[in-house]
Amino acid sequence: xxxxxxxxxxxxxxxxxxxxxxxxxxxxxxxxxxxxxxxxxxxxxxxxxxxxxxxxxxxxxxxxxxxxxxxxxxxxxxxxxxxxxxxxxxxxx
Amino acid sequence: xxxxxxxxxxxxxxxxxxxxxxxxxxxxxxxxxxxxxxxxxxxxxxxxxxxxxxxxxxxxxxxxxxxxxxxxxxxxxxxxxxxxxxxxxxxxxxxxxxxxxxxxxxxxxxxxxxxxxxxxxxxxxxxxxxxxxxxxxxxxxxxxxxxxxxxxxxxxxxxxxxxxxxxxxxxxxxxxxxxxxxxxxxxxxxxxxxxxxxxxxxxxxxxxxxxxxxxxxxxxxxxxxxxxxxxxxxxxxxxxxxxxxxxxxxxxxxxxxxxxxxxxxxxxxxxxxxxxxxxxxxxxxxxxxxxxxxxxxxxxxxxxxxxxxxxxxxxxxxxxxxxxxxxxxxxxxxxxxxxxxxxxxxxxxxxxxxxxxxxxxxxxxxxxxxxxxxxxxxxxxxxxxxxxxxxxxxxxxxxxxxxxxxxxxxxxxxxxxxxxxxxxxxxxxxxxxx
Numbered sequence: 001x002x003x004x005x006x007x008x009x010x011x012x013x014x015x016x017x018x019x020x021x022x023x024x025x026x027x028x029x030x031x032x033x034x035x036x037x038x039x040x041x042x043x044x045x046x047x048x049x050x051x052x053x054x055x056x057x058x059x060x061x062x063x064x065x066x067x068x069x070x071x072x073x074x075x076x077x078x079x080x081x082x083x084x085x086x087x088x089x090x091x092x093x
Numbered sequence: 094x095x096x097x098x099x100x101x102x103x104x105x106x107x108x109x110x111x112x113x114x115x116x117x118x119x120x121x122x123x124x125x126x127x128x129x130x131x132x133x134x135x136x137x138x139x140x141x142x143x144x145x146x147x148x149x150x151x152x153x154x155x156x157x158x159x160x161x162x163x164x165x166x167x168x169x170x171x172x173x174x175x176x177x178x179x180x181x182x183x184x185x186x187x188x189x190x191x192x193x194x195x196x197x198x199x200x201x202x203x204x205x206x207x208x209x210x211x212x213x214x215x216x217x218x219x220x221x222x223x224x225x226x227x228x229x230x231x232x233x234x235x236x237x238x239x240x241x242x243x244x245x246x247x248x249x250x251x252x253x254x255x256x257x258x259x260x261x262x263x264x265x266x267x268x269x270x271x272x273x274x275x276x277x278x279x280x281x282x283x284x285x286x287x288x289x290x291x292x293x294x295x296x297x298x299x300x301x302x303x304x305x306x307x308x309x310x311x312x313x314x315x316x317x318x319x320x321x322x323x324x325x326x327x328x329x330x331x332x333x334x335x336x337x338x339x340x341x342x343x344x345x346x347x348x349x350x351x352x353x354x355x356x357x358x359x360x361x362x363x364x365x366x367x368x369x370x371x372x373x374x375x376x377x378x379x380x381x382x383x384x385x386x387x388x389x390x391x392x393x394x395x396x397x398x399x400x401x402x403x404x405x406x407x408x409x410x411x412x413x414x415x416x417x418x419x420x421x422x423x424x425x426x427x428x429x430x431x432x433x434x435x436x437x438x439x440x441x442x443x444x445x446x447x448x449x450x451x452x453x454x455x456x457x458x459x460x461x462x463x464x465x466x467x468x469x470x471x472x473x474x475x476x477x478x479x480x481x482x483x484x485x486x487x488x489x490x491x492x493x494x495x496x497x498x499x500x501x502x503x504x505x506x507x508x509x510x511x512x513x514x515x516x517x518x519x520x521x522x523x524x525x526x527x
Contacts, residue, residue, distance in 0.1 A: 006246065006247030006250070007245075007246035007247050007249070007250045007255065007256055008245055008246050008247055008263070008264075008268050010264065055226075055267075056267055056268060057268065058247070060247075063251075065251055066247060066250065066251045069250060069251050069252070070250050070251070070255075073250065073254060073255045074254065074388070075254065075255060075385070075388045075389075081367070
């Protein structure tokens with residue numbers, strides 16, 4: 001299993017420097033943990049280091065329901081709303 | 094010197110603080126995470142509609158009416174109607190918070206703002222102190238959990254449409270905390286009718302400056318404006334997701350219902366801005382709360398404390414009470430003031446070694462507290478929201494004859510129950526056995 005960073009992330013970067021296996025990096029909106037790299041600090045620290053470092057409790061055990069929903073939020077990554085100029089604003093042919 | 098520590102300065106926490114002072118607590122401290130009191134009460138504003146009139150008058154008769162009297166005084170509209178709701182009053186949202194702050198300070202309550210609780214220390218089965226994000230520790234003799242049940246961002250993401258930048262401002266002041274949760278006591282989550290977790294807040298706000306002047310005039314005169322939604326505007330079916338089931342009527346999906354709370358209250362969870370602007374007179378509006386009201390609204394009922402009818406939190410901690418949304422699926426300002434005041438009052442009774450005050454079933458407040466607690470033990474019951482103002486609980490109030498809009502009758506019921514002024518009097522310490 002792995003840890004994940006939730007939407008509480010305030011982009012402070014404290015976790016990035018604490019991670020013993022360099023699993024954490026800055027994503028497009030917030031910091032993210034690479035689940036393939038994270039070892040939950042097994043063999044490094046008794047408690048996951050990011051959990052201790054995070055000022056807003058955003059580093060938590062991975063949850064499938066969160067990951068699925070966060071990946072499918074309509075407002076994030078949706079195609080832009082495109083408004084065409086009105087006909088009257090176009091130069092006369 | 095006994096100290097009551099209240100975590101969360103929303104309507105429930107404010108009511109608890111006043112009740113604790115009236116019951117004779119020497120020191121009452123409210124710890125509020127953000128820079129303002131009232132929490133979800135910073136938007137909203139609807140009081141005294143339907144059965145909330147009964148509940149408010151019961152509390153006034155029992156001596157716990159200071160916040161109700163203040164919201165009455167601050168009302169922009171009194172005894173007004175909107176679809177399905179009679180004798181409502183609408184308080185002035187922008188002016189309310191400073192007024193409540195003043196009232197609490199005048200009554201000897203100490204307020205700590207931007208004081209987010211992130212830890213607690215247990216001693217012999219009781220909470221000895223709580224600690225703030227900045228490391229400050231606050232000792233107390235009894236604690237009230239009125240931290241609410243909204244969000245934070247990860248749960249608004251998981252069960253809603255993401256953080257929509259509501260008035261609670263988690264990104265600025267830190268996510269919601271829970272004293273019950275910090276004490277290791279398992280909490281429950283409310284569910285929607287389809288069984289998924291949480292409920293979406295039921296209204297948005299915007300300023301009057303984006304509205305057509307004719308609508309502003311109507312709002313200021315009557316308190317309400319009902320504008321039919323043109324058939325060409327496709328509206329999402331947002332009815333089932335709302336926290337406030339009393340507003341899940343057809344009138345609210347075929348029309349936009351606007352209320353004048355100083356700002357404009359739009360009675361819907363969310364609606365895309367481009368659809369909203371197709372409604373005549375609303376061509377220039379923008380959302381002020383939540384800022385992303387086009388996308389969604391805050392999610393609620395994420396962390397409910399197990400409790401008894403005296404508002405004690407059940408579990409291994411002996412000196413913890415709860416009020417407001419923590420106390421269960423009771424929706425609304427009035428409801429929060431009721432459970433909060435009882436929590437604050439009983440906190441002082443516990444310190445004095447006196448028996449708990451449990452409100453009787455002959456009063457709507459007492460029946461609601463017991464009924465909702467019992468209903469929340471069932472899966473079906475967790476999928477319903479309860480309020481004095483509508484939906485299943487108002488129906489129950491009418492069936493049981495608890496609903497009344499006659500203040501004298503309500504005061505007489507409180508008198509018959511022997512509870513007139515009970516929460517206005519200092520609680521005398523129990524006599525020590527010789």
